[in-house]
Amino acid sequence: xxxxxxxxxxxxxxxxxxxxxxxxxxxxxxxxxxxxxxxxxxxxxxxxxxxxxxxxxxxxxxxxxxx
Numbered sequence: 001x002x003x004x005x006x007x008x009x010x011x012x013x014x015x016x017x018x019x020x021x022x023x024x025x026x027x028x029x030x031x032x033x034x035x036x037x038x039x040x041x042x043x044x045x046x047x048x049x050x051x052x053x054x055x056x057x058x059x060x061x062x063x064x065x066x067x
Contacts, residue, residue: 002028002029006024006028007021009028
C-alpha cells in the first residue's frame with residue numbers, strides 16, 4: 001500500500017518525471033505519518049469522552065496554572 005498509492009497517483013495524474021514521482025511519494029508519506037500521529041493521539045485514554053479541542057484547551061489551562 002505504501003508503494004502502490006504513490007505509483008497509482010503518479011500514473012492517474014499523468015505525471016512524467018521522476019521528480020514528480022518523488023514529490024508525490026514524499027507527500028503521501030508525510031500525510032500518512034500525520035494521520036498516524038493524530039490517530040495515536042486520539043487513542044489515548046485522556047481524550048476519552050472529550051473532543052480534541054476541549055482536551056487541548058484543558059491541557060493549556062492546566063499548564064498555565066502550574067507556572
